[in-house]
Amino acid sequence: MEIGSYSDQSKSTFCLVDEDHTFANSVRFALNQDPRVTFCGYSIPHPSVTQVNIRVQTTGDPAKEVMKDGCQDLMRMCQHIRSSFTDAFIDFKRTKTDTKQDMDTK
């Protein structure tokens, strides 16, 4: 849910239910890296309510779009991490079996 104003769309608070530090902190990181963002922070109003408020203020672009871009960036970052991890893992497996074979043949 987005809480903002119609007249100035560059500032908004996003209330996300069923999320916690895991998502809020990562998206805050992603948003802070965006030069259009002047401020981004998050708070958890009460520890036993699973809800976070993410505040986004921009230099002029609609906060909602910037927020969406931030999520998009984070998602692509994850995809990249996943593919590099898989590559590194396959590489490691291969070199390990190679050295094992070397030792066997010796």
Place this chain on the structure above:
Amino acid sequence: MPEGDVSMAEESNNGSGLDYIMSLEDVPSKLPPHLELFKTRVLCNNDAPVHTETIQYSGAYATLGVDNSVRLDNFCENFKVEVKRLTDSDMEFDLIGIDPAIANAFRRILISEVPTMAIERVYIANNTSVVQDEVLSHRLGLVPIRADPRLFEYPENAGDDKNEKNTIVFKLHARCRVGQPRITVKSDKLKWLPNGSELPCEDVRSNAGSKPKTFTSFTCSQDSLPEFSGNSISVTYPDIILAKLGPGQEIELEAHAVKGIGRTHAKWSPVATAWYRMLPEVVLLEDVVDEVADELKNKCPANVFDIEDFGKGNRRATVARPRDCTLCRECIRGGKEWEDRVSLRRVKHHCIFTIESTGALPPEVLFTEAVKILEDKCERVITELS
């Protein structure tokens, strides 16, 4: 106003401002070395670590004319993964060029959001052991189960229906006969029942003749399903002690495992633990030679330093294994001169990530699952906002 300034202002309006400024000759494109150091390293001083924060804001160095934003392609270029250690249950790998915010998200997801199967309901037919029913049930809940949770559904989605898609049934029957020595009941006594529950529901006992109704309603046997053929479901470790039975005591029960996540209860956590640490960096600020070098080598309990011998009895200390540094700070204790010799640092964007799996899934699968979960979260928010 001199003419030059006017044209400059015009140009910066035409081009995109920051790019223009960055192209000017007298604007440094890099941070001064001390700021670069504070940005990328935690300095572990004798009294306390300093510069522990990561500088995320894109305009943090705007007054210096340095752009601190990280673009996606930039990230992709610099990001690297290196696997260091791998066994069936453990894995250590380096994530290089990642912000701790993201690494921490993965850690949190691994501990509390990647699903596994764990025993949730225990139907006790008989328990005359000294272990009370509720304690025994709790112990059973914590037994790791080797079953791929991706093949199962959450029980919440099925309402009250306990079928072959969301429940794994185990039977345990152990008895110690009178006159025999005491026996230990271990987790290998849990036998998988691919056909579902065998205990009849009491309230329909009157309905004689037809097949008695049990606590599950399986439509087919689980081992006839293609996904389970070849890898039968069992407990991961056969030697977990569940209870001890004296002569004449008996336990007979049925345990139902369902899918869940660690946030609900720790028994569903797929990892014994998952953690990351920053790469240690040990720097010798001056040449450490001869006796002092020996002293330095002997000071370090983690054996980080080596002595380099270059003839005629000349020795010099080198940093050979910085990765082993435990940050005990023994090497900078003993006066100001030691602090001036050695600098202990941590590389902020280099995370050494370790995963210890409990055995349901291998650690590399756990990590990819965790990354996928973060992706799903992003996707959910994007759809929610559009």
